[in-house]
Amino acid sequence: MKRSYSHYLMVGYVALFIGFLLLPLLIAGGAAFNDTRFPSVWPWKASTLHWFTQMAENHQLLVAVWNTLMLAVGVTLLSVPIGTAAAIVLNNTKGKSRALLYAVMTAPILTPAAVVGISTLIFWRGVNVPAGIFMTTLGVSSIISAFVMLLVLARLQSFDRALEDAALDLGATNWQVLTMVMLPHLRPAIAVGAMIAFLQALEAFNVPLFARGNAETVTIYIASQVRIGVTPQINALAVIMILIAVAGGVTYEIVRRREHRRSLKLESLAHAAEQAEERGEPIY
Template identity: 60%
Template sequence: MSQARRSDWIFHLYMALFLAYMLLPLIVMGGAAFNDSRFPSVYPWVGFTDRWFVELWNDSRMWVAFGNTIFVAIAVVVLSVPIGTAAAILINSMTGSSRSVLYALMVAPILTPGAVIGISTLLFWNRFSVPAGLHLSALGQVSYIAAFVMLLVLARLQSFDRALEEAALDLGASHAQVLRRILLPHLYPAMGAGAAIAFFQSIENFNTTLFTRGTYDTLTVYVFSKVRSGITPTINALALILISVTVVCAIWYEISRRRSERKVALQASL
């Protein structure tokens, strides 16, 4: 066997093992949602059932937690995207040590444990007599999720031609017009990706939310409480639904992206 074929075989074996390692737990988890057993497992297989989805549908606490989660996620997107975009534009326009300092300050929350961010957010706003609640959960999450948006927008800015700004200013455009008609349209793909990441990062957040939520439930806190009180396959049903929605959204985005690329290529050829 040649060296090239051996390397190719090893690569395919590694990819197969990697995908199996990633997907098998999800398959087992999804299978447990259809097993007619009080415990979330696929072995022994008792029988096919949809009772866990019915129980999940009738769980009013889950729906309240779901609504709270979506509310917080939307608030995080609304705050994180402009903050992250503004930070990226500012950092991109700076030079020297001040750029490095501001960049480090923005990235630092990503490296900070979520529990520390949650406790810090709670203590900080408590000094201003602001009670815990979903609003603090959103603010605590924004403090580090905005950095993800900043990194995406900053990477997009590296491909921006600054000569376009100078040309627009020379032709009489104001700085606001340059920002609105030249810079932001170039950044829209990165801002859209940042909004998606911010949304899903907020939904899956637990540590920060746990310390700032007050008496409100979110999906992660709901799942945590179910695990503590006695987990049932309804959690598997919830997880399967969330994973299915994520996969469908990812496929839809990829199809839309390829269609856009083909449309741009077709217009360029004409």
């Protein structure tokens, strides 16, 4: 059976797309194992783990990694509840005020990050908040919260409001409706929002550049090292981060598939129980 030109064109496009995504990662990771002073994979001199050892002994880099992790965790803890609450409020808002509220909530995404960084520094210093990781967390969260809000808002479009009414008619409180009816439906969007918030905080640069004070994140450390020459220690750190990201993605997919199978099983049992009830059979 002959394959059409469109098939080969699609295969070629997919291969180029995957190569475009993965080739830079492979080159960056490979440079961590090459025994050269500057990051490169060509010419290949010798295989070594020397740069991983150097990275583990680089106190300044380790402090930057710790600050970055603290920033990412703080941004996630702030952005997820703020973005989720904003999505629920926006979803329940009707009329012309909805468009205005939507524009205000999405404004941080459209604003250049450098402007957000300067605004963060000016505003929070005005209320006696010192520059540092805490101020940086507040500034980055103002941007990431909008992303989380959009994700949760999209998920809310598939939420059946009749479930809320039914729960309230059965005597549930508003808090019970929120925690037992709405939030379980929003769980996938909240999980994805938390993942995006964490990853986006890891690579934040413009806001930390202005709001960090004397603290240093990984992106700021790399930018400062560019002036004197970056060593493959950064590539060694990149390899570890890539492995962690891959492990996180695989874990998420395993959990997602397990939850999907569980939901299909529950739907099957509910359908079987409904059919048994229609036939007048006892349900055990």
